[in-house]
Amino acid sequence: MTELHVVPGDLLPPQPTGRRHLLSIADLTRDDVERLLATSRSFALSQERDNKKLPTLRGRLVVNMFFESSTRTSSSFELAAKRLSADTLSFKASGSSVDKGESLKDTALTLSAYEPDVIVIRHPQIGAPQLVARATDAHVVNAGDGKHQHPTQALLDLYSIHSTLGRLEGVHVAIVGDVLHSRVARSLVQALRLVGASVTLVGPPPLLPAELAATSYEIDSIAAADVVYVLRMQRERMDEGANYVPSLREYSARWCVTPERLRPGQKVMHPGPMNRGVEIDPRVADSDASLVVDQVRAGLIVRMAVLYDLLTTGPVLVETAMEVA
Amino acid sequence: MILVGPRGTDDLVIRRARLRKTTVDVRIDKGVIAAIGERLDANGHRVIEADGLLVAPAFVDPHVHLRTPGREDEETLASGTAAAAAGGYCAILAMPNTDPVVDSTDVLRGLRARAAEEAAIPVGFTAAITVGQAGAQLTEMGALADAGAAAFTDDGRPVSSAGLMRRALEYNAITGRRLALHCEEPSLTRGGHMHMGSVSAELGLGGWPSLGESLGVARELSLARDTAQPLHLMHLSARESVEHLRAAQAAGVDASAEATPHHLCLTDEAVRSLDPNLKMNPPLRTSDDRAALVEALNDGTIAAVATDHAPHSREEKDVPFEAAPFGVTGLETAFAALHTHLVEPGLVSLETLLERMSAGPARIFGLEPPRIAVGAAANLVLLDPAASWRVREDRFRSRSSNSWLVGKRLRGKVVLTVAAGRVAYEA
Numbered sequence: 142m143t144e145l146h147v148v149p150g151d152l153l154p155p156q157p158t159g160r161r162h163l164l165s166i167a168d169l170t171r172d173d174v175e176r177l178l179a180t181s182r183s184f185a186l187s188q189e190r191d192n193k194k195l196p197t198l199r200g201r202l203v204v205n206m207f208f209e210s211s212t213r214t215s216s217s218f219e220l221a222a223k224r225l226s227a228d229t230l231s232f233k234a235s236g237s238s239v240d241k242g243e244s245l246k247d248t249a250l251t252l253s254a255y256e257p258d259v260i261v262i263r264h265p266q267i268g269a270p271q272l273v274a275r276a277t278d279a280h281v282v283n284a285g286d287g288k289h290q291h292p293t294q295a296l297l298d299l300y301s302i303h304s305t306l307g308r309l310e311g312v313h314v315a316i317v318g319d320v321l322h323s324r325v326a327r328s329l330v331q332a333l334r335l336v337g338a339s340v341t342l343v344g345p346p347p348l349l350p351a352e353l354a355a356t357s358y359e360i361d362s363i364a365a366a367d368v369v370y371v372l373r374m375q376r377e378r379m380d381e382g383a384n385y386v387p388s389l390r391e392y393s394a395r396w397c398v399t400p401e402r403l404r405p406g407q408k409v410m411h412p413g414p415m416n417r418g419v420e421i422d423p424r425v426a427d428s429d430a431s432l433v434v435d436q437v438r439a440g441l442i443v444r445m446a447v448l449y450d451l452l453t454t455g456p457v458l459v460e461t462a463m464e465v466a
Numbered sequence: 467m468i469l470v471g472p473r474g475t476d477d478l479v480i481r482r483a484r485l486r487k488t489t490v491d492v493r494i495d496k497g498v499i500a501a502i503g504e505r506l507d508a509n510g511h512r513v514i515e516a517d518g519l520l521v522a523p524a525f526v527d528p529h530v531h532l533r534t535p536g537r538e539d540e541e542t543l544a545s546g547t548a549a550a551a552a553g554g555y556c557a558i559l560a561m562p563n564t565d566p567v568v569d570s571t572d573v574l575r576g577l578r579a580r581a582a583e584e585a586a587i588p589v590g591f592t593a594a595i596t597v598g599q600a601g602a603q604l605t606e607m608g609a610l611a612d613a614g615a616a617a618f619t620d621d622g623r624p625v626s627s628a629g630l631m632r633r634a635l636e637y638n639a640i641t642g643r644r645l646a647l648h649c650e651e652p653s654l655t656r657g658g659h660m661h662m663g664s665v666s667a668e669l670g671l672g673g674w675p676s677l678g679e680s681l682g683v684a685r686e687l688s689l690a691r692d693t694a695q696p697l698h699l700m701h702l703s704a705r706e707s708v709e710h711l712r713a714a715q716a717a718g719v720d721a722s723a724e725a726t727p728h729h730l731c732l733t734d735e736a737v738r739s740l741d742p743n744l745k746m747n748p749p750l751r752t753s754d755d756r757a758a759l760v761e762a763l764n765d766g767t768i769a770a771v772a773t774d775h776a777p778h779s780r781e782e783k784d785v786p787f788e789a790a791p792f793g794v795t796g797l798e799t800a801f802a803a804l805h806t807h808l809v810e811p812g813l814v815s816l817e818t819l820l821e822r823m824s825a826g827p828a829r830i831f832g833l834e835p836p837r838i839a840v841g842a843a844a845n846l847v848l849l850d851p852a853a854s855w856r857v858r859e860d861r862f863r864s865r866s867s868n869s870w871l872v873g874k875r876l877r878g879k880v881v882l883t884v885a886a887g888r889v890a891y892e893a
Contacts, residue, residue, distance in 0.1 A: 266786035267659075267669065267670060267786060269788075271786075287786075289669055289670040322670075327668065327670050353668065380657050
């Protein structure tokens with residue numbers, strides 16, 4: 142196992158980076174993405190040790206504001222901050238003053254009084270992270286805003302694909318399901334395009350925005366993909382009576398990802414939570430082809446990298462340490 | 467009388483103003499233009515040195531939300547008309563979607579009485595087409611017209627029943643006023659926050675498609691043709707709507723239309739910022755739609771600029787884009803925005819812009835078109851087309867500042883407004 146040393150320079154107060162926020166993949170360049178993935182890979186090594194904690198962000202405060210339910214994202218942001226020795230303050234909308242009618246802006250200003258270095262926000266409404274970015278001095282990380290963006294999910298997906306296939310350039314990803322209501326898909330399509338991968342959207346016509354990427358209504362078209370990325374039917378974001386699909390039964394008959402519809406060697410991803418039997422067959426979810434657990438693991442280190450990237454400059458801690466070693 | 471406003475007139479001499487290609491003095495006696503010529507005798511009047519500034523007919527805005535009664539925290543008759551005066555307007559028409567709705571002569575008379583006391587410039591009040599703008603029962607349009615209703619509109623809540631709209635057009639023949647229609651097919655626009663297209667697909671915002679407007683436009687124009695009645699189409703935004711209108715006009719339908727400064731200046735690309743001050747209904751559309759609006763403004767298919775000035779309180783707009791209400795203010799920046807974004811780049815001539823902001827809308831609504839002519843009531847502006855200024859939130863006379871132009875630099879400034887013979891604004 143790689144021995145990790147902390148070099149003294151890394152404990153100096155980090156300099157302002159000029160990188161203010163992570164609101165959308167659309168704000169990133171390919172260099173930004175590659176830098177974040179490289180940083181993530183360095184942190185992956187640190188997570189193989191018995192003592193997984195790094196002192197890098199000691200004394201920093203990361204506030205997590207979650208206005209929508211979340212398992213993976215909120216827990217991994219909290220753990221990522223802790224692994225970097227930052228203080229964390231996790232705020233959930235229910236049980237707070239939001240129940241008493243406090244506006245998002247006032248909630249953000251209230252939490253700003255603690256002078257957080259980073260505010261991580263998840264919110265059901267598009268534009269909420271931008272509002273917090275306008276209203277506070279903190280670096281803001283979008284942990285999902287409505288149907289718009291979920292940039293750290295896209296980064297962790299790139300990380301997972303790269304660590305499994307060893308490359309991103311030229312990889313073909315089929316995204317299957319409810320793309321229209323998916324911030325994960327919007328972020329991922331942009332991220333894949335940035336790194337030279339190609340995308341096909343597969344699913345029912347009303348749920349595939351043709352403006353985003355190539356589309357196919359036939360599930361057979363996933364055969365051409367290296368990775369099949371399965372999305373959940375987001376019934377909570379659909380207007381009543383909108384009739385995007387006639388029924389879930391018809392949906393799964395046509396578009397459920399089953400072992401029979403996959404060919405050997407294909408990898409399957411899902412951002413969770415899964416509806417087994419609707420968009421993904423349980424046999425696929427539990428098979429060796431599934432990268433779902435890898436995605437969750439990648440979520441931690443990629444979020445460590447994002448926090449690190451916003452708050453520090455210069456060489457990545459672990460790489461530096463390894464050179465010293 | 468449709469317009470009500472402040473009493474009293476001023477005596478004034480404006481020295482050395484540019485009028486078309488000449489430099490002239492304009493003398494105003496008791497609110498009427500008494501003489502236009504060189505080196506006019508001041509007659510003891512107050513003298514304003516224009517020093518080469520442009521003198522032009524003052525502006526008329528047929529589409530303003532004064533939020534009174536009901537939301538005086540957002541705008542009052544006094545603040546809204548002061549904002550209009552600062553924008554160079556000598557007359558505005560207020561929308562009836564207030565609380566209560568202007569659907570009875572009591573509410574209308576009350577507003578007109580208050581305007582006579584509070585308004586900085588003449589204002590006309592439109593009344594609703596249906597009671598409570600609920601789309602079920604026609605208002606007493608005859609009595610409302612007699613009480614001074616400037617026009618009839620359910621702005622913001624389109625009449626969804628084609629049968630009722632047909633009835634409104636037929637019955638309105640007795641009033642001599644125009645029906646002004648907000649065209650929207652709600653089953654296509656539900657959940658829509660911006661134009662449906664490539665930008666909405668990327669941002670994940672619910673789409674409000676062009677068809678949501680143009681289908682309504684086509685319906686209303688068909689009804690107007692069938693009933694042989696006039697109508698006015700409000701705040702057109704889509705190319706398809708313009709095409710329907712042009713075809714109907716060619717077929718002899720008496721249909722007029724307006725476009726807003728924001729639809730004439732911006733496209734849906736601007737929404738990428740997710741700034742709630744770029745959220746309007748109808749939404750900003752593509753550059754192709756914008757080009758169609760500019761073309762229609764140039765050839766007169768769209769004969770009026772209307773601001774759709776829609777004040778919202780800060781707490782209503784300081785929320786995520788998706789949660790924000792539709793609407794932006796516009797009275798104080800309309801000329802400068804259009805001068806900067808249409809005239810300076812050569813898309814529209816200054817002459818055409820001035821006509822579409824003044825005589826164009828006045829004629830549509832049966833108001834006396836402002837003129838710079840001896841014997842005409844003094845409704846004029848002094849403009850400095852070269853002046854560069856920055857739009858500042860703390861300078862608005864409107865009680866609201868939900869403008870897409872805050873912080874932006876514009877070229878072209880209103881320096882003086884004379885409305886109905888009174889100096890209403892001086893920079």
